[in-house]
Amino acid sequence: SVSKMSLRRGPVNLEVAGTPVLEEPLKVIFVEPVPKGVKSNSRIDQYADQVYSGGAGEDVPGWVLTQKYTFTAWCNNYLGARNLHIDDLQNDLVSGIILINLLEEISNQRVCLSYTKNPKMRVQYMENNNKGLAFLTRQGMKLVGIGSEDLVDKNLKLILGLIWTIILRYQINRGSGTEDVFGWAKSMVRPYGVKCTNMKSDWSDGKVITALIDSMNPGAFPLANMTGDCVADIQAAMQEGVDKFGIPLLYRAVDMAENPDDLSLMTYLSFFHKYATENSIKPQPMPVATEETEPVEEEKPAEEEKPAEEEKPAEEEKPVEEEKPVVPAEKLVATVSAPTLGLPSADNKAPGLGNLNKEHDVAVLLRDEAGKTPQKPVPADSVKAVLTSPSGKTTELKVAPGAPTDGEVPFNITVKPEESGLNKIDVLVAGESALEKPVQVNFVEAPKDLTLALHGAIESEKDNGASDTEPKYLPRDGPRLVAAGLKNGTKEDKPENKIPLEAFQAVVILPDGTEQALKLESPNSSEEAKKLHEEHSDEDLAFVFQLPESLASADNVEVDVRLLGESVFDKPLKIVFVDPAPKGVKATFASEALGLTPENQARGVGVLKGDKDNSVVASVLVGDKPLGELYPADAITAVITNPEGKQTRSPVTVLPDNTLKFEVAPETVGDHVVNLEVAGTPVLEEPLKVIFVEPVPKGVKATFASEA
DSSP, X not given: OOOOOSSSEEEEOOEETTEEOOSSOEEEEOXXXXXXXOOOOOOGGGGGGGOOBSSSSOBOOHHXXXXXXXXXXXXXXXXXXXXXXXXXXXXXXXXXXXXXXXXXXXXXXXXXXXOOSSOOSHHHHHHHHHHHHHHHHHTTOOOOSOOHHHHHTTOHHHHHHHHHHHHIIIIITTTOOHHHHHHHHHHHHGGGTOOOSSSSGGGTTSHHHHHHHHHHSTTSSOGGGOOSOXXXXXXXXXXXXXHHHOOOOOSOHHHHHHSOOHHHHHHHHHHHHHHHHHTTOOOOXXXXXXXXXXXXXXXXXXXXXXXXXXXXXXXXXXXXXHHGGGSOSSOXXXXXXXXXXXXXXXXXXXXXXXXXXXXXXXXXXXXETTSOOOSSOOOGGGEEEEEEOTTSOEEEEEEEEOOOBTTBOOEEEEEOOOSOEEEEEEEEETTEEOXXXXXXXXXXXXXXXXEEEEEXXXXXXXXXXXXXXXXXXXXXXXXXXEEEEEEOSOTTSOGGGTSOGGXXXXXXXXXXXXXXXXOOBOTTSSHHHHHHHHHTTTSEEEXXXXXXXXXXXXXXXXXXXXXXXXXXXXXXXXXXXXXXXOOSBOEEEEBTTTTBBTTBOSOEEEETTOXXXXXXXXXXXXXXEEHHHHSOGGGEEEEEEOTTSOEEEEEOEEOTTSOEEXXXXXXXXXXXXXXXXXXXXXXXXXXXXXXXXXXXXXXXXOOOOOOO
C-alpha cells in the first residue's frame, strides 16, 4: 500500500534486509483530488505530469517547468545523433554520460580521454560530471555556483542554469548574441504591424509567431488564417515551422500562450535565425498586406504613410553606409585571444599551439591606435578573417559579433584547421590588415592511442588514458625529478618527432584548487635526467620536470600532465608527502613456503611457481615502534630484485599486530633480493635473500653412501 505523504514525486523501492534492490524504482506523483464539473479554457491539465513540490510545500515556478521542457527538447535535438535521449532532465544528468556526449556533439570536440561508461557509484557519477564541467572551463566559460554534486543531487534550478549557459555559448552566441536574435525577430515581424516589445506577453496571442513564420516565406501563412484560439494558432504556426523550415519543436504552444519564458523563446528563435542566415532571408522592406482584423488594418496606413518607410530606397542607398568601413575614420588595431591556442603568448611573438582535430574559438577586440574603444561601432560585415595553411591554401573564417564584455563588443572567429604545422590567422577591417603581422599557430595532430608513464620521483605506468587510483607517497626530503615516457606504436614512429615539447603541460594542483605550472625540460637536461633516460630506453622520454621543494609543506597535492590542454590521465595523480623514511632498520621474516623461521634468517629457498603460497610476514621496528604503525600501508612497498637486476614491486598489507605481509612471486630461478621501501626509499639494513629453484621432481631414485 502506498499512501500519499505530500504533493510531490516519490520513488518507491523494495528493500531486502534494508538494502534497496530495484534497478529502476517506481515513480509516483500525488496530486490534489480532481474537481468535477469545472469549466475552463486553461490548459494547465497538460502539466499534470510535472506538478510536484521542490521541498516542504515549495511549488516549482512555472518558468522552471517551461524551461525544463524546452531545454530537454534542445538537448535531445543533438543527442539523437548518438542514439541517446533524455526523458527527465532533472534525473538523467546524474551519471555524467549525457553531459559528456552532449558537449562532444555540440562542440565537435573530445571532452576527455576516457570516462566511466557504466557508472554504478556516486563517486563515478561525480568524476564523469567533473570532466564535463572541466571541459567547459577549459573552453573559457565561467561556471559559478554549480558543481558535479548539483547534477548528482538533481538540483533542477542549477541544472537549468548550466544548460542555458551551454545553449548561450554553442547555440546563440556562436552566431550572434541574444539581443541580435530578438532584434532580428522584431525586424522580421515589424511590417506586419504586430506588437513585439518583449519575449513573454507579446507572444501569447499567437500573432507574433504567425507573423514570423509568414515572414520566412511571405504570403504562405498569413495572419488572416488565425482562428482566435491562441494555443491552436501558436501550434499551427510552430508546425508550419517544422514542415517548411525544419525548426524543431522545442517550445510548447501552451507554454508560449499561458506560461511564457524568455530563455525558452530565445532558444527556439535561435533556430529561426540560423535558418534565415543560412538561406539569406531578409526582413521585408515594405509593410505586408494582410487580411487581418480591422484594428491592425487601421494601424497599417499610418506606417504606409511614412515617406521614410515607403521610400526604402534609403535602404538601397545603403551602399554609402557600407562603403564607410572601406575608408575608416580611424586606424583600428586588432588584439587576438584564444585560451585553447595559448594566445596571446607571453611575449606576443611566440606562435600559438593547438589541436589539429578540434574547432577553436578566437576572440578579436578592435581598438584605435591609442588602445581605446572605437568611437563608432565597427560594422560586422567589414571584418574578415583568413587562415593560411602551411601549403599556402587560404580559407575565409566565420566571423560573428560576440557578447559585450566591459563595454566592448568582440568579434568571434571560428578556426577549424585542415593542415598540421604553422598556420597564419589574419584579421582584416575594410580590406586592410588590423594586425602588425598575422598571428601564427602551430596545429599538431595528437595521437589517438597515446599512452604515458611517469618515472623517477613518481612511478606510474598506467596506459590507455588510465591513471593510478591509489595515491603516490613521497618523502618530504626525497627526489623531485619526474620523467614522462611516451608509448605510441613502434619506436621508429617516435611521438616526440610529431609533438613539440610546448604541446605538453605539467601542473601541480594544490589543496585549495589552485594550479601551479611546472617547467618542462629535455630528457638530456641533466645527468639525473640522462640516467632515467637510459633506464627506460624502451620508451620515448618526451620531457622531465621537477616537483618544487615548497610542495613538501603540504600534506598532499595532485599532479596532472596535459597534451594540448587536455589531461592525458583519466584523472590527476594524488601525491601524499610523508616524513623521511628511516634507514638501517632491522627486520625478522617468517615464511613457511620459503623456510624462513626465527632461527633461519640467512636465506630463504623457494620453488619457482610452486604450489605453496610464497607470502612473507615481516616484523620491522623503528626504535620501539612498528613500521606499519608509523606509515600507511600504501606508502610501504616490497621490492624484489632478480638475478638480472630487474625489479618488481609487491603491495604490502599491514596486519592487526602491525607486522607487514607481502608476496614474493618471481619469474626466474636464481638469487633474489627483497627490500622494503617507504615512499620509494629502501629502509632495511640487511635485505632478505631468497633463492628460487625449478619445481622439485617427484618419485626420484637415489643411492646413498656414508662411511660412518
